[in-house]
Amino acid sequence: MPAVRSRRAQRPIDYWPGFVDALTTMLLVITFLLSVFMLAQFFLAREVTGKDTVLTKLNKQIAELTAQLALAQTNRADAQNQLAALSATLASEQKKNAALQGEMAAAGAGAGSADQRVVAAEQALQAEKQVSAQALAQVEILNQQIGALRKQLAAIEDALAASEARDKQSQAKIADLGSRLNIALAQKVQELARYRSDFFGRLRQILGDRPDIRTVGDRFVFQSEVLFDTGKAVLNPAGESELDKLASAVIELNKEIPPEIPWVLRVDGHTDKRPIQSPEFHSNWDLSAARAIAVVQYLISKGVPADRLVAAGFGEFQPIDPGDNEAAYAKNRRIELKLTEK
Secondary structure, three states: OHHHHHHHHOOOOOOHHHHHHHHHHHHHHHHHHHHHHHHHHHHHHHHHHHHHHHHHHHHHHHHHHHHHHHHHHHHHHHHHHHHHHHHHHHHHHHHHHHHHHHHHHHHHOOOHHHHHHHHHHHHHHHHHHHHHHHHHHHHHHHHHHHHHHHHHHHHHHHHHHHHHHHHHHHHHHHHHHHHHHHHHHHHHHHHHHHHHHHHHHHHHHHHOOEOOEEEEOOEEEEEHHHHEOOOOOOEOHHHHHHHHHHHHHHHHHHHHOOOOOOEEEEEEEEOOOOOOOOOOOOOHHHHHHHHHHHHHHHHHHOOOOHHHEEEEEOOOOOOOOOOOOHHHHHHHOEEEEEEEEO
16 A cells, blocks of 8 residues: 555656647737738738829829920910011011001102002001901910910929829838838748747757757758768668658648748758769769758658758858868768748
8 A cells, every 4th residue: 555655646747738728828829910910911912002003093194294284385385486477477567567658658749640659558558457457366366375375384284293292192101111011021031030940949859969960050950971871862761760850840830830931941962072982973962962852852751841842952062161081071961951931
């Protein structure tokens, strides 16, 4: 009996239900925040689209008003040319009238035979007066047309000024929307950086503290010997075991990151600078690319979405250590994982 009681007293306390409740609450809060962010993005996109439509209409109105203004200015120039021509005609007729009056004065001092010339001169004078009256009437009409054109021109200029003012306001609003959009994009980048930090922290916990698996800056680095045999691009059993842990972490991460954040896990293959001695690969570049592709294909086989993975080979051209010794060569033979934007 004392032994049974001792085993019951040593039974560990089960913290798992409390942890599940806390995790559920956290997921609900994150879901609510993401829903609010998506709604804000939707209304922001709709507002930007509406402003673009208004700006297009304003630009079209400005073009129409500019065309009307040019037409009005052309009509005004034609009217002024006609007015100048009529003024010249009137001046010429007035000179002729003065000449006729001089002739009449000279004829009055002559004999009776000059009466016919006087009558003819009077008739010519009357004709000239009629022409002058018609010219004055046309000048008056042209002055009225010019006044109307000036009023139309003033109205067009006022409308153009109002349209330019509205255009400036629209440009200011669009600039403000662009600034808000840039802020939103920066927030997305910060969110991706936060998820990257959480992902690397989770990988460190899963893979443990090993000298051949480490974090360098914003990359998670596997030494090639962890995953592949020398000169090979086929995963060894130990490497598959490590990638199984990685695949589960990536699958969980894909569930947590909002779908509107464009992220990928880039798998980079690197080698040392010593020439490869293998009939299967022509260069270190071929080997590094083949290894990166092998890692990506294995992760896909474990359920990681293919659109979230990228494979790249860099050969020996991006070394970590430029030295010419075995330690430097070992550092440079590596597979790097980087969580980045598409």
